[in-house]
Amino acid sequence: MTDYIIFACPRCGMVRYAREGQKTARCLKCGYQIQIDAQKIRILARAKNVRDAIDLTKIYKAKKA
Numbered sequence: 001m002t003d004y005i006i007f008a009c010p011r012c013g014m015v016r017y018a019r020e021g022q023k024t025a026r027c028l029k030c031g032y033q034i035q036i037d038a039q040k041i042r043i044l045a046r047a048k049n050v051r052d053a054i055d056l057t058k059i060y061k062a063k064k065a
């Protein structure tokens with residue numbers, strides 16, 4: 001089973017999700033190559049499936065706005 005993490009881009013704060021274990025993710029907003037490392041990014045939430053990951057991403061985006 002794959003877990004997903006929800007996190008914010010360290011450069012622009014854009015909230016997005018990625019699979020746990022993925023090494024990098026490009027920010028869709030600023031193009032920054034995010035190193036997915038718990039020491040470098042702040043994990044906002046975790047999800048058990050992609051649907052929950054999308055829902056949580058929306059919730060955190062709404063909170064930030």
Ligand SMILES: [Zn+2]
Pocket residue numbers: 009010011012013014027028029030031032
């Ligand atoms: Zn960004």
